Amino acid sequence: MRHRQVAEVVTRKSQAVHRASGGRRNARHNLHISRKGQAMWARVKAACRHSLTIAWGYVLAFIGCLLSIIDGLSDALGDPALKDQISAAVGDSRAVGRILLLISLITIVARLRSLKRAP
Secondary structure, eight states: OOHHHHHHHHHHHHHHHHHHTTSOSOHHHHHHHHHHHHHHHHHHHHHTTTOHHHHHHHHHHHHHHHHHTHHHHHHHHTOHHHHHHHHHHHSOHHHHHHHHHHHHHHHHHHHHHHHHHOO
16 A cells, blocks of 8 residues: 555544544544654664564663663662662572673574575
């Protein structure tokens, strides 16, 4: 489908929702939100090279970074018990964070190599 056809389908669906809701919502507003959401996900997919494996590697890296800096983060939040609670759940948070970072790095590199080989 072309962009204009997709927009017409979305507009018709938005108008149907507008009629079903008793006119409480603006159909153009719903269409605008839908397009913004689609654009955001398109950017996320492009950043991950359309690969769920790379997206998962980014999630692991983010969690690993959070676990690595939890000491300073708990002090900044004013809750020193937070560090103890997380340590009780996962053990040494810095070591677990570094392990997750390593796993994410290996995952992303392996996927990028397989993408490079694909025609």
